[in-house]
Amino acid sequence: MKRVLHALPLAAGAIALCLGTLAHSGELQSPTAVLQDLLEKTNSLYLGQSEQNLMMMDDNPSLWTVEDGEELFHTARGPNNISLEECDFGKGPGVLKGAYIELPRYFADTKKVMDLETRLVHCMTTLQGFSSDDPEVKQRHGSDSDMMKLQTYIAAQSNGMPWDPQLDHPMAKAMLDAGEALFFRRAGTLDFSCNTCHGDTDKRIRASVLPNVNSPEEWSKAISWPAFRVGHQHTRSSQHRLRGCYWQMRQPGVIAGSEASIALLAYWTDRARGAPAILPDMKR
């Protein structure tokens, strides 16, 4: 993360640029302001647990990832030498504003419910012609990966907007309901389900305050990915978070983009419905 380290002194400039981008798309609030509004509304221990993070959020290194992603998104790339501007994230080709908060949703062209990462892979392989083994597609983690740059840029175009995953197609509803069953399903060495740790407010695992799935305000921050994880010094995705959850639960590794992962993301996004997204966020 050399780059982020020497980028930090320049971050103020980056903010101005990024806010410029957001302002350009008609969205003026910064991720910090969205979080501050939520905090004022709830006084939640979880939302306020890291004062240091709150202070650093205006210099969130993920804002650089947004910028990198913007450039990549609009560049003609891949064997077909075409940009992602033709990619349909659900609101029509190239429409990014508010696209992320409506995912996962059902896509008629693939007849599948897809999350951001899966849809991005779909466009990079079908539109741009990358193969799924190309590093552009295969490398899913780290601020330096194309995948994280693109996801962070696309997601940031929904900052401050209320989560609103689309359920118009019955498949989307079926996946959401299965995701709910997965969320409450206890298994593994320690008998954990997601609900063991996320069913109540002000619960802690050691020192970490846990977000409550029943509080849309807390849950909105919990699912606001991509986010910069200070402990990892990288921008991380929803799929990366989910993988960590299963690891922590001593249950098998979940495969990014798999149907089970999308069912869980469909449920977890639905539980934040109506609360504003913080994109990109910053977490411990």
Next chain:
Amino acid sequence: MLSRKRASFLTRSIAFAAVVGLANVAHAEETEQALDYTAMTPEALAEHLLFETNSFRLDQPVQEGGVARQRLEQDEIQRACSNIDGAAPDLETLIKVREMAEKSIVYPDKIELGDWERGREYAWSGFGFRIGHNNDDHTTREAGGNCYNCHQIGADRQGGNLGPALFNYGKNRGNSPEMLRLAYGIIYNAHAFFPCTDMPRIGYKEVLNQQQIADVLAYLFDPESPVNQE
């Protein structure tokens, strides 16, 4: 000589077999491709997604032997305690869970306190049994009990609050044989006392063995243990 009747029986049988065969193929294709997710219950779809859709690294070897798939297969207690919304199951189920748990507990002949210093480390450590990526390697390090994840125990280290604080546990409860037996049972399989509790079955699932549990008991009950010095 083949009678006409018999010949026609044969052809009919062959034709029948062909039809059955085709039907089987069609059936297989149907289950492969056109399983209608919208016609399934959420639970049935969840099971399908878990085991049939290449969603997890099911074949990965696990620390206790066998493969990861077995970690996702629920036993009776896990299934009974997985209600949506985290709601408690009905009384009858709770009673059944309690009975199953009670029967599962293997008590030592005599419960003795082990070494509280070792017990303190087992209570603190959350190492062990993690899989998928960065698998915990039990040959280089023992698994711990995760107790501090959920309990405040000693005052010197911060614990979680999914379970009750256990400050002065031995000082408050005394260390009669009955009390030690109860605490041993809770650590072995807490569902015998709190059916559908969130507390993991540390003994039953072989997270800690009898000796290690005796060490943790010492941490909780030994008058010398910092737990009882608050």
